[in-house]
Amino acid sequence: MIRPRRWHPSRLIAASGAIHLAAAAAVVARPAIWPMALGMLVADHAALTAAGLWPRSSLLGPNWTRLPAEAAARGAVAITIDDGPDPQVTPRVLSILAERSVRATFFCIGERLERHADLAREIHAQGHAIENHSHRHSHNFSLLGPRAIAADIGRAQDCIAALTGVAPSFFRAPAGLRNAFLEPVLARLQLQLASWTRRGFDTVNADATGILRRLTRALRGGDILLLHDGNAARLRGGEPVILEVLPRLLDALAERRLQPTTLRAALE
DSSP states (O other), X not given: OOOOOOOOOOHHHHHHHHHXXXXXXXXXXXXXXXXXXXXXXXXXXXXXXXXXTOTTOOTTSOOBSBOOHHHHHTTEEEEEEEEEOOTTTHHHHHHHHHHTTOOOEEEEOHHHHHHTHHHHXXXXXXXXXXXEOOSSOOTTGGGOOHHHHHHHHHHHHHHHHHHHSOOOOEEOOGGGOOOTTHHHXXXXXXXXXBOOSEEOOTTTOOOHHHHHHHXXXXXXXXXXXXXXXXXXXXXXXXXXXXXXXXXXXXXXHHHTTOEEEOTTGGGO
C-alpha cells in the first residue's frame, strides 16, 4: 500500500506562494509598482501551467515515472492500460495477458466501469490491478478547481472500491494533464500520481511497429509503459492496435528477461 502521507507543497508551489505574498506586500508598500508585481504573478502562473502540461513532471508533487529502485533491480516492468474498460477490446486484452500469465495495471474511467461492471469484476478476478483514471475523463480536467477535482476522483475511487472490494492506490490524470490543485486531493485520498516512462501514442497512431519501437527503445527494469484499451487507434482492418502490439511487447519483455508486474506489486 501507499504509505499514509500528508500534503507538503513542492518547491515550485512553495515558491509560488512566496511570490504571491511578495507581490501583495510590494503593492501595499509602493502602489506604483503594481505592473511589476503583476508581471511576476503572470510569470509564476505560466510556470505552474507549464508544469501541469508536462505529464512526467514532478514539479507540482510526487509523480511515478519509474518503478521503485527495488522493483527495477529485479527486472520488473509495469504495463499500464488506460481509458477502459471497453467491452469490444478489454476481454481480448485480458485473453492475451492470461495466455502469458501476465498481470497489468488498468487505469479505468469511472463512468465506463459503471456501464460495464461485470467486466470490471473480471479484470480484478484475473489478478490485474484497477486504478483511478478519473470518473469522467474530462478534457478540461486540468482546468478544474479543487472541489471539482476531489468530487470527480472521489466518485471514481468509490466506484472501483464498490466493484472490486479494493480501493485504488494510484491515480493517472486524463492525458497526464493536471494543475496545482491535484496533489492535495491525492494526498487526502492516499493516492499516488503515476505517469509513465514511455508511451506509444497508440490512441492516434495505428503503426504497430512504430508503437512497439517507442515502447521498447532502451527498455529496462523499472520502466512504466502506457497502452490503451479504450480510445485505441484502429488498424486498416478495424482491429484495435493494442491487440497487435501487446503480444509483441510481451515477447520483447521475455527476450530481455524482464518481468511484467502491477504498480501495486512493485511496492511489495
